[in-house]
Amino acid sequence: MKKPAIIFLISILTATAIYARPIGGINMPDTLKAEKETLVLNGAGIRNKFFVDVYVSGLYLKAKNNNARAILNADEAMAVRLHITSSIINGERMAKATNEGFEKSTNGNTAPLRTRIDQFIAVFNSGIKVNDVYDIIYIPGEGIKVYKNGTYKSTTKGLDMKKALFGIWIGAKPPQADMKKAMLGL
Numbered sequence: 001m002k003k004p005a006i007i008f009l010i011s012i013l014t015a016t017a018i019y020a021r022p023i024g025g026i027n028m029p030d031t032l033k034a035e036k037e038t039l040v041l042n043g044a045g046i047r048n049k050f051f052v053d054v055y056v057s058g059l060y061l062k063a064k065n066n067n068a069r070a071i072l073n074a075d076e077a078m079a080v081r082l083h084i085t086s087s088i089i090n091g092e093r094m095a096k097a098t099n100e101g102f103e104k105s106t107n108g109n110t111a112p113l114r115t116r117i118d119q120f121i122a123v124f125n126s127g128i129k130v131n132d133v134y135d136i137i138y139i140p141g142e143g144i145k146v147y148k149n150g151t152y153k154s155t156t157k158g159l160d161m162k163k164a165l166f167g168i169w170i171g172a173k174p175p176q177a178d179m180k181k182a183m184l185g186l
Contacts, residue, residue, distance in 0.1 A: 023182075026056040026083045034137045037077040040064060045182030046085075047175060054086040057169060059183040066184045068170040072163050079137040080169060080183075084128055091124040098124070101168030101175065113161055120156045120165065123148065138162045 021028050024046040032039045039060035047055045060079040065071055071078065102110050102117050110117060123134070123146045135147040143157035144165060174180040 023058070024053050024056045024085065026085065028056065028058040028081065028083070032058075032060040032079050032081060032135065032137075034060070034077040034079055035139055037062060039077060039079055042066075043181075043183045043185035045176070045179035047179055049086075049088065052086050052088055054084070054089045056083045056085060057081065057179065057183060058083075059170065064185060066186050068180070068184060071170060071184075072167055075140050075159050077137070077139055078162075078166070079135055080166065082134040082136070084130055084132045084134075087130050089128055091127050094124040094128055095121045097175070098168070102164055104173035105164045105167035105171045110164075113158075113164055116156050116158060116161050117164075119154065120144065120146070120161070123153045126153075136165070138166070 021030060021041060021044065023044040028041055028044045030041050032041070039062060042059040042061045042064050043066075044056060044058035046053050047057060058081040059071075060081065061071065062076055062078070098121050099117070102113070106113065126148070133149055135150075137145045137147070139145060140159075143155045144162055145155050146153045168174070169183055170180050
């Protein structure tokens with residue numbers, strides 16, 4: 001092996017080891033690229049359902065912040081990464097759970113967002129399997145961009161949609177209070 005190749009390999013292995021935080025057996029990167037922004041891992045938690053860990057979620061912000069209201073209202077780049085950890089999650093179950101999350105996040109007022117909610121949820125129609133990774137990235141002025149395993153899937157517009165979507169995890173009625181606290185870094 002040539003010297004540049006060895007140096008390159010060592011730098012990749014070192015970067016992976018230094019810039020990942022294990023959460024529930026999943027290495028969540030300390031940073032996430034959101035177009036021109038580099039976001040930092042604010043916190044990460046585990047979603048449990050029926051005593052099974054179904055996914056690990058990480059909240060990425062421009063700077064660490066544990067104020068959920070400020071995060072939800074901020075019109076700045078941010079992201080949620082979902083790393084699927086169980087085969088009990090499939091596209092249909094994820095769509096149903098996401099719809100329920102929007103209901104709670106909006107206090108039942110999903111009508112103004114319904115078309116965009118349906119557009120967002122459509123990303124789960126291609127199926128979900130263990131170790132799929134969804135990066136849900138909000139870019140001001142552009143919307144919520146969804147990437148599945150690094151491949152772009154869709155964009156859903158609107159700050160109001162971002163507030164409702166991120167409210168699923170860090171709003172007043174999250175699916176799990178301990179996951180919300182972990183994502184807020186508390």
